[in-house]
Every structure is written in C-alpha cells, then in structure tokens.
Amino acid sequence: MGDFFNSGWSWAVAIVSVVSILACAVLLWLAGKAKVSAAALARGDNTTGHVWDEDLREYNNPLPRWWMWLFILTVVFALVYLAFYPGLGSYPGMGQWSQQGQHRSDAQRMRAELAPLYARFTATPVDQLSQDRQALAIGQRHFMNHCAQCHGSDARGSKGYPDLTQGQSAWLGPLSGEHIVRTISQGRQGVMPAMGSAIGGEAAISDLAHYVLSLSGSPHNEIKAFSGKKHYAACAACHGADGKGNKALGAPNLADNYWLHGWGEAAIVSIIKNGKSNVMPAQSGWLSPEQIHVLAAYVLSLSGPAPAAVGSIALPARTP
Ligand code: HEC
Ligand code: HEC
Structure with a gap:
C-alpha cells in the first residue's frame, strides 16, 4: 500500500496525474487547430484577427515545429515514465523500481x-x-x-x-x-542500589557526602567528613576502601575529579538516597x-x- 494510509488517496493522485497530462495534450491539439480568421487572411498583415483595446493585435507566429515536438515528447515521456516507475498512486510500475530496493542494492x-x-x-x-x-x-x-x-x-x-x-x-x-x-x-547497565536507609538519617547522609568529597580533595566540610567516614564502610564493597572504584563492578572512582552524575553535596546525597540505574x-x-x-x-x-x-x-x- 506504500505511503498511503487510504487507497482513496492513491486513486486521487493517479487521476490528477493522468488528467493533467491529458489536459496538456488536449491544449496542444486545440492550440494547433486554432485558425486565422478570414478577415485577417484577407488583410494579409500576418495577424490572427484578434484585437484588444481597439488597436492591440496578435501576430500569427506559430511555435517552431521542433518546439512543438518537444511538447509532444514530454507528454509521451510522462506516460511512459508513469508506466515504468512508481508515480500513479500506489501502482509500483512495470519496472518494479523502488527507493528501498535502490538503497538496498547501493x-x-x-x-x-x-x-x-x-x-x-x-x-x-x-x-x-x-x-x-x-x-x-x-x-x-x-x-x-x-x-x-x-x-x-x-x-x-x-x-x-x-x-x-x-x-x-x-x-x-x-x-x-x-x-x-x-x-x-x-x-551496559550501571546500577547502584539506593543506600539511604542503610546509612541513616539526613545528617548521616550529608556527612557521608562530605567524606566522599574529601576523597577527591574537593571542597568539603572537615568536621562533617570526619563523622561521615564511619558510614563509608557500606560503600567500600563496591567503590573500594580508598574510593578508587572497582572496574569489574563498574563502580566509579570517587577519588578523582571526574563526576559522571554531577558534582557536589546535593548530587552525591541524591545518589546515596535514590541509587542510580544508567543504561546504554x-x-x-x-x-x-x-x-x-x-x-x-x-x-x-x-x-x-x-x-x-x-x-x-x-x-x-x-x-x-
Ligand atoms: C542512548 C545513549 C547512548 C548511545 C547512543 C551510546 N551510548 Fe555509550 N553509554 C551511554 C551511557 C548512559 C553509558 C554509561 C552506562 C553506565 O553508567 O554504566 C555509556 C557507556 C559507554 C562506554 C563505557 C564507558 C566506561 O566508562 O566504561 C563506552 C565505551 C561507550 N558508551 C561507547 C559508546 C559508543 C562507541 C557508542 C556508539 C556506537 C555509544 N556508546 C552509544 C549512552 C549511550
Ligand atoms: C553494589 C555496589 C555499590 C555500592 C554498595 C555503592 N555504589 Fe555507588 N555506584 C555504584 C555504581 C555501579 C555506580 C555507577 C552507576 C553508573 O554506571 O552510572 C555508582 C555511582 C556512584 C556515584 C556517582 C559517581 C560519579 O562519577 O558521578 C557516587 C557519588 C556513589 N556511587 C557513591 C556511593 C556511596 C557514597 C555509596 C555508599 C553509601 C555507594 N556509592 C555504594 C555501585 C555501588
């Protein structure tokens, strides 16, 4: 069914294409049949006899033959093209050509x-x-x-x-x-479990975050970091006692200055509380x-x- 969600569209496109080509052909034929009026012929001034605004006349200069033939050729070309290539609605054409097929072969x-x-x-x-x-x-x-x-x-x-x-x-x-x-x-799927309840209340989590910041020498509160150190035991299994991470588990190094999930107390507190699931x-x-x-x-x-x-x-x- 191609690109059309309703076969009515396919017919509409096909009919519009054929009718406009035929209309061109009819126009060519009618224009070729137009005759110079007897009066103009008698006058012999090579006009068609049409007069506008009293004195505007239309010269009778027919198109050169070769030009006419080009018009006829375009009409024939259009019909042959539509027979071979897709163009008439969803009709695939006798040549069975398609963009997908062309792409596949390329x-x-x-x-x-x-x-x-x-x-x-x-x-x-x-x-x-x-x-x-x-x-x-x-x-x-x-x-x-x-x-x-x-x-x-x-x-x-x-x-x-x-x-x-x-x-x-x-x-x-x-x-x-x-x-x-x-x-x-x-x-890959990097998963850090939520650890909030294992650590304790807000204060304990904030202290731990300051301890984590101290591992990389980032700005931190010394006193909070000191009291947060004891909670780090829960993290060491994955991030290592020194915070240098564990590549086999995909647990990042917390002792460097590269922060995949954001830097600072708020970011670390959020990770401790909510954990993280990160998917590629x-x-x-x-x-x-x-x-x-x-x-x-x-x-x-x-x-x-x-x-x-x-x-x-x-x-x-x-x-x-
Ligand atoms: C839809 C987003 C997305 C696309 C597309 C993507 N990645 Fe990733 N990639 C991620 C995420 C998110 C991670 C981190 C996963 C985690 O935290 O464990 C990642 C991790 C990685 C890692 C591991 C890094 C490390 O530190 O161990 C490599 C290598 C990688 N991507 C390479 C690529 C390459 C090469 C492509 C292109 C073929 C690619 N990625 C396409 C999102 C994407
Ligand atoms: C079960 C193993 C595991 C435990 C336990 C664990 N983590 Fe994680 N942690 C991870 C993994 C895996 C990631 C990386 C997630 C990803 O791939 O994006 C991570 C990421 C982090 C990050 C983000 C690092 C960055 O570069 O942005 C921080 C901060 C963090 N953990 C702190 C902690 C703290 C503090 C604890 C202890 C309360 C802890 N983790 C306990 C496995 C763990």
Whole structure:
C-alpha cells in the first residue's frame, strides 16, 4: 500500500496525474487547430484577427515545429515514465523500481567494496588498530552517526553520559578494546542500589557526602567528613576502601575529579538516597561486528597514547 494510509488517496493522485497530462495534450491539439480568421487572411498583415483595446493585435507566429515536438515528447515521456516507475498512486510500475530496493542494492555494493578493507581491520587487534589512520577516520564517522547523540561529537559526554576522553581512572570499566567492544555490542547497565536507609538519617547522609568529597580533595566540610567516614564502610564493597572504584563492578572512582552524575553535596546525597540505574542500549542491532571493531579502535584512541600515524585527522583534543 506504500505511503498511503487510504487507497482513496492513491486513486486521487493517479487521476490528477493522468488528467493533467491529458489536459496538456488536449491544449496542444486545440492550440494547433486554432485558425486565422478570414478577415485577417484577407488583410494579409500576418495577424490572427484578434484585437484588444481597439488597436492591440496578435501576430500569427506559430511555435517552431521542433518546439512543438518537444511538447509532444514530454507528454509521451510522462506516460511512459508513469508506466515504468512508481508515480500513479500506489501502482509500483512495470519496472518494479523502488527507493528501498535502490538503497538496498547501493548498500550491498558498498559493503562488497569495503569488505577487503574491513577484513584487514578485523584481522588487526583493537589496540594496534587504534594507531591506524584509515581505521580511525572510518571509526570517527561511525561515532558521529551512532554515538555522538549521547556521548557528544567530541566524545566528552555530559551528565550521565560518560566522557570517553578522560583516560583510565575515569572509566567505569577497564580501558581496553575488549571492554569497549562488549559495551558497544551488548550495551551496559550501571546500577547502584539506593543506600539511604542503610546509612541513616539526613545528617548521616550529608556527612557521608562530605567524606566522599574529601576523597577527591574537593571542597568539603572537615568536621562533617570526619563523622561521615564511619558510614563509608557500606560503600567500600563496591567503590573500594580508598574510593578508587572497582572496574569489574563498574563502580566509579570517587577519588578523582571526574563526576559522571554531577558534582557536589546535593548530587552525591541524591545518589546515596535514590541509587542510580544508567543504561546504554546495545548497538549490535545496526552495527556489524566489523564496524564495532573499528569503532572500538577509534574510542580507544581518544584516551590511549597519541596515535603516531593520525596526522591530519582532526581528532578531539584530549586531556591528559
Ligand atoms: C542512548 C545513549 C547512548 C548511545 C547512543 C551510546 N551510548 Fe555509550 N553509554 C551511554 C551511557 C548512559 C553509558 C554509561 C552506562 C553506565 O553508567 O554504566 C555509556 C557507556 C559507554 C562506554 C563505557 C564507558 C566506561 O566508562 O566504561 C563506552 C565505551 C561507550 N558508551 C561507547 C559508546 C559508543 C562507541 C557508542 C556508539 C556506537 C555509544 N556508546 C552509544 C549512552 C549511550
Ligand atoms: C553494589 C555496589 C555499590 C555500592 C554498595 C555503592 N555504589 Fe555507588 N555506584 C555504584 C555504581 C555501579 C555506580 C555507577 C552507576 C553508573 O554506571 O552510572 C555508582 C555511582 C556512584 C556515584 C556517582 C559517581 C560519579 O562519577 O558521578 C557516587 C557519588 C556513589 N556511587 C557513591 C556511593 C556511596 C557514597 C555509596 C555508599 C553509601 C555507594 N556509592 C555504594 C555501585 C555501588
């Protein structure tokens, strides 16, 4: 049924198209039949005999033949076109051409063209590929199309969406090709349980938040942090006794200055009370394993050692 939600529209479009083409043909025919009046012929001044405003006359200058034929050709072309290509409402045309079909065959051709290139990329481990200028250029395109809406076009993320340029200590998981490939293909769900009731009242939670701030040397109230320290035992299982996090659990480092979910007492109190569930959707539905491999190399290059060969590609500036 194509794009029409009601077959009446399909008929309306078909009828309007055919009627307007036929009307053009009739107009051509009528114009060709128009005769010069006998009086004008007798006068012999090459006018049609029409007179307006007493003295305005219409010259009888017929269209050149070739021009006429062009008009006739456009009418014939329109009818043949409508017979072969979709245009008459939902009639698919004898040629069975469709935008989707065209796109499918273009995509197939491109995939076949790129296959040898991707075969070379896939044979190279992600770490090594993150030095390959061509792979990075392709990876960057994929990143813009599939990742930038959440992680930003410079990969620096925003609240809740990780900055992928911060390097090892800020990452939720290990900074490795394997972790990146797994995250892209399967997505990830970071879950921190709500801990409010385990800690106690408002005052205890606020004290604990100040202790958490002290771990990264952020501005905090010393006295509150001192009394909050004892409550931290409940957090250590995941975030580590020193607050440096646990990459196997995806528990972030609380002792650095990178805050995925916002900085300051209010943000930390809210996380302790409500917990957090943060989801990245799996991307394997629309990206092939080969494309994910190349993307992973690009993402790795954003935090890894500066790729020697990158040269002219404008990669986002990275922070040490
Ligand atoms: C719909 C939004 C969204 C899209 C699209 C998205 N991501 Fe994510 N991504 C997230 C969120 C949210 C997280 C953090 C999940 C968590 O807190 O555990 C994340 C986490 C990650 C991580 C793990 C970072 C770490 O610190 O361990 C990587 C790597 C990553 N994304 C790469 C990508 C790549 C590459 C793409 C494009 C193929 C992509 N993401 C597309 C939302 C998204
Ligand atoms: C069961 C493991 C677990 C426990 C226990 C836990 N957390 Fe978390 N926490 C996490 C995970 C996982 C995340 C990251 C959620 C995500 O992926 O976005 C997180 C995130 C955080 C964040 C946000 C960090 C940022 O960069 O924005 C803070 C702050 C935090 N936790 C503090 C605490 C405190 C304080 C406690 C103790 C009351 C605690 N957590 C207990 C697992 C835990």
